[in-house]
Amino acid sequence: MGAERSPGTWVLLSYRMPREPSTPRIAVWRKLKRLGVAQLSDGLVALPADARTREHLEWIADEVMEHGGMAGIWLASPATQAQERQLAESMAAARADEYRALTAAAADATDLPAAEQSRLSTRLRADLRRANRRDYFPPPEREEARAAIDGLQSPVHSAGKGTAKR
Amino acid sequence: MIWTTRAGIHIDRAACAWLIRRFVDADADFTFVSDPDDVPPSATPFDMRGVELGHHDGDCSFETILRRYELTDSVLWRIAEIIHEADLDDERYDAPEAPGLDTALRGLSMVCDDLEILTVTGPLFDGLYEFYRRALLLGHEPA
Numbered sequence: 001m002g003a004e005r006s007p008g009t010w011v012l013l014s015y016r017m018p019r020e021p022s023t024p025r026i027a028v029w030r031k032l033k034r035l036g037v038a039q040l041s042d043g044l045v046a047l048p049a050d051a052r053t054r055e056h057l058e059w060i061a062d063e064v065m066e067h068g069g070m071a072g073i074w075l076a077s078p079a080t081q082a083q084e085r086q087l088a089e090s091m092a093a094a095r096a097d098e099y100r101a102l103t104a105a106a107a108d109a110t111d112l113p114a115a116e117q118s119r120l121s122t123r124l125r126a127d128l129r130r131a132n133r134r135d136y137f138p139p140p141e142r143e144e145a146r147a148a149i150d151g152l153q154s155p156v157h158s159a160g161k162g163t164a165k166r
Numbered sequence: 167m168i169w170t171t172r173a174g175i176h177i178d179r180a181a182c183a184w185l186i187r188r189f190v191d192a193d194a195d196f197t198f199v200s201d202p203d204d205v206p207p208s209a210t211p212f213d214m215r216g217v218e219l220g221h222h223d224g225d226c227s228f229e230t231i232l233r234r235y236e237l238t239d240s241v242l243w244r245i246a247e248i249i250h251e252a253d254l255d256d257e258r259y260d261a262p263e264a265p266g267l268d269t270a271l272r273g274l275s276m277v278c279d280d281l282e283i284l285t286v287t288g289p290l291f292d293g294l295y296e297f298y299r300r301a302l303l304l305g306h307e308p309a
Contacts, residue, residue, distance in 0.1 A: 051174055059221045
C-alpha cells in the first residue's frame, strides 16, 4: 500500500442473525472466514472493495436476510491512513500465521518417503491456493510457504527429475 | 422478453445469459443496470440481490435458473458445477475447470463491454455444452 496515498475504499458488511438456529449462522461465519474478512467489531466485517469482494459480501448479506437476520452493505474509507494500515496489518498477520503453518508442515514432510511427500505436497498446494485467495496484503511469509512447498517431492516433479520448478 | 442483470458481468451472469437464450427464451434481450432500482418493470431480473433468479440456499444463479425452469439436462448440471465453483469457489463440487474459466472471463471483462462478453462467450458455452454432452455419452473425455 502506498504510504502517501489517501485511504482506499472498503466494503463493509454489517449483520445480525438470530442465535438459533445456529446452522445458518455458522454457515455465514464460515463463508466470511473463507473470504478472509477483517472483523471490525461484533457483526461488522470489512474487505478492501473491488467488484468481487463486494459481490461476495452482498450475497452473504442476502443469505443473512433469508435466515431472518438483518444485513447492510456499506462502502467506506478509514478516516486516517494509520487506521487503514492497522487494518491491513492485522489482515496480513492473519495470513502470515496460515503461511507459517504451511511452511512448517512442508518442513516436517521433507523426511517422508517420496510418495507420501508428493501426496502431501498436493494437499499443501491446495491449502496455499486457498490462503492466497483471501490474501489482500501479502506478507513475506507467502513466498516462504510457496518455496517450502515447491521444495517437496511433487507429482509434477517426480515424473521428471525435480527440476521443473517455477 | 427483456432480461436484466447487474452491469460488469462475470462468469455467473455470462453463463446465465447463455442458458436463458439457449434453453429458456430464444428471443431474449439483455440489459445491464448498476442499481437494482433501475430494472425496467417489464424485465425479468437475474443474478441480482433480492430477486427470484439469484443466489439461494447456497446455489449460484445458474443453478437457480436450472431449478426454476426445471431444466434437468445432466449436461447443464455438469456445467452448473463449473459455474458454481468459478463463481463461489466454496468447494461444493470438484470442478478443476473452474479457476481457468473464471480467469478467462475476468480477463475478458477487462477488454470487452457486457454485450461483447455475451457475444464472445456464447460460442464458448456452446462448445462446453457439446464437450460435456459427448463426454457423458462416451463415459470419458472426448478427444
